[in-house]
Amino acid sequence: xxxxxxxxxxxxxxFSLVACGGGGGSESAVPIIKEATGLDDGDAERLYELVVDxxxxxxxKEVEVRSAADDSPVYRFRADSSxxxxxxxxxxxxxxxxxxxxxxxxxxxxxxxxxxxxxLIDGSDLPTTLFGALYIGGFVVCIAxxxxxxxxxxxxxxxxxxxxxxxxxSGSGNAGMTNVLRTYGAGxxxxxxxxxxxxxxxxYIVGTLIFGIRGAYFACFMCVVGHIFPIYYKFKxxxxxxxxxxxxxxxxxxxxxxxxxxxIIVLIGFKYVSLxxxxxxxxxxxxxxxxxPYIPSRIWPGSTAFAVVTAVLVLWRHYxxxxxxxxxxxxxxxFAKLFGKKKEKSDGKDKEKEKDKT
Numbered sequence: 001x002x003x004x005x006x007x008x009x010x011x012x013x014x015f016s017l018v019a020c021g022g023g024g025g026s027e028s029a030v031p032i033i034k035e036a037t038g039l040d041d042g043d044a045e046r047l048y049e050l051v052v053d054x055x056x057x058x059x060x061k062e063v064e065v066r067s068a069a070d071d072s073p074v075y076r077f078r079a080d081s082s083x084x085x086x087x088x089x090x091x092x093x094x095x096x097x098x099x100x101x102x103x104x105x106x107x108x109x110x111x112x113x114x115x116x117x118x119x120l121i122d123g124s125d126l127p128t129t130l131f132g133a134l135y136i137g138g139f140v141v142c143i144a145x146x147x148x149x150x151x152x153x154x155x156x157x158x159x160x161x162x163x164x165x166x167x168x169x170s171g172s173g174n175a176g177m178t179n180v181l182r183t184y185g186a187g188x189x190x191x192x193x194x195x196x197x198x199x200x201x202x203x204y205i206v207g208t209l210i211f212g213i214r215g216a217y218f219a220c221f222m223c224v225v226g227h228i229f230p231i232y233y234k235f236k237x238x239x240x241x242x243x244x245x246x247x248x249x250x251x252x253x254x255x256x257x258x259x260x261x262x263x264i265i266v267l268i269g270f271k272y273v274s275l276x277x278x279x280x281x282x283x284x285x286x287x288x289x290x291x292x293p294y295i296p297s298r299i300w301p302g303s304t305a306f307a308v309v310t311a312v313l314v315l316w317r318h319y320x321x322x323x324x325x326x327x328x329x330x331x332x333x334x335f336a337k338l339f340g341k342k343k344e345k346s347d348g349k350d351k352e353k354e355k356d357k358t
Contacts, residue, residue: 029060036063037075039094046100047075047086047093054105055112057082082109083121114138114212138210139218146203146219150226153237154195155180158188168236175230176238178273178333193242199223200246213251217306220247224310228317239317241277244310248284251303254291259284271332274321281314 033044048060058079066074068087075086084107091102108121116138120131155175159167163184171179177196181189200223207219224244230237249256259280267276288307292299324330 032060033063033075036065037073037093043093043098047103050100050103051077051084051086051105054084054107055082055109056084056107057109077107079109081118083107083118108212110212112212114208114210114215117211117214138215142207142210142215142218143222145206146222147226148231149199149203149206149219150223150228150243151230151232151237152195152199153227153230153233154192154199155238156230156233158191158195159184162188168233174238175233175236177242179238182333196227196238196242197246199227200243201250204247204250213300214302216251217300217303220251221306221310223247224313228313239277240314241280244281244314247310252288252291252295252307254294255284255287258287258291267333271334272325272330273333274318274330275325278315278318278322281311281318284311 029048030041030044033039033048034041037044037047039047056077056079058081060077060079062078064076064078066076066085068074068089070089072090073088075088077084077086084105087104087106089102089104091099093100093103108118110118113121116134120126120134126134153175155167155177158180159165159170167179167183168175170183172182173179177189177192180192200220203219203223204216207215207217209215211218220243224240224247226237227243228237228240229235245256245259248259262283263276263280266279267273270276285304285307288304292303321330
């Protein structure tokens with residue numbers, strides 16, 4: 001378990017320190033801006049710095065002059081994987097009375113918006129029908145892929161293949177890592193952890209490629225839903241803790257540090273996996289709100305709603321555990337007994353069921 005925690009911490013720091021990349025050098029960009037806008041060197045460099053500060057990434061390839069609804073100029077800055085539209089409005093650039101505070105920017109990039117999302121941002125020439133089909137179809141693929149991946153339950157597959165049993169007929173009856181840990185030992189629990197984390201990672205990659213950060217939230221959340229209600233196993237799965245944890249690691253790496261610390265402290269202090277999971281779920285929306293501003297590339301207006309819904313879903317799945325905790329009938333985890341524990345093949349009909357599971 002210590003090795004797993006260290007690995008998760010290392011992964012967290014790796015994700016949080018990954019550089020999003022900046023724009024190309026202003027020396028090569030200024031001539032392109034001057035030619036398109038007619039600004040002098042100083043204003044062209046200042047405009048480029050403003051665009052880069054707004055999130056523009058990559059080496060500037062061209063600046064296209066467009067018109068806004070009020071006929072004021074719009075400068076589209078384009079790189080291989082990033083776009084920014086600069087709305088000049090009444091800023092009066094190029095004059096002594098230029099008001100830079102009136103300049104607005106919008107845009108996107110492939111890493112933030114995905115391939116389809118980026119195409120839609122750049123797709124003013126797309127027919128309305130095709131635009132709508134790409135928009136709706138992209139989200140449908142994110143949702144479906146996430147759910148179908150989440151429905152692949154590692155605990156059930158492992159128990160069938162390795163032990164000739166159904167994990168849902170053992171222990172608490174929950175198809176999750178904690179039940180595998182109690183029933184088959186740390187080795188099998190590690191495999192379950194890796195399998196559930198991997199399917200969430202794949203869902204994240206699929207969602208990101210399609211619709212960037214938005215697609216990743218949809219795909220990862222549906223992966224959690226699929227784990228809890230797997231279509232392949234009569235909608236009876238686990239409680240989604242590993243999938244939710246991996247989702248948070250990938251989408252909210254700084255918040256994950258806080259949540260992981262809370263989980264470990266509660267688990268070591270009270271020895272209840274369910275209580276640690278409940279506390280982690282409760283802190284998630286707050287940790288998300290606290291830490292998200294420090295990772296601008298992860299900012300998306302709908303992310304807070306996903307954080308709240310994910311937390312509520314996990315808490316709802318732990319309602320039976322809450323009742324047992326209040327009644328003081330919840331089972332504690334015995335680390336010394338569990339780690340290194342091995343169990344022979346089971347017929348899946350354990351007589352006694354433990355009450356705690358995550």
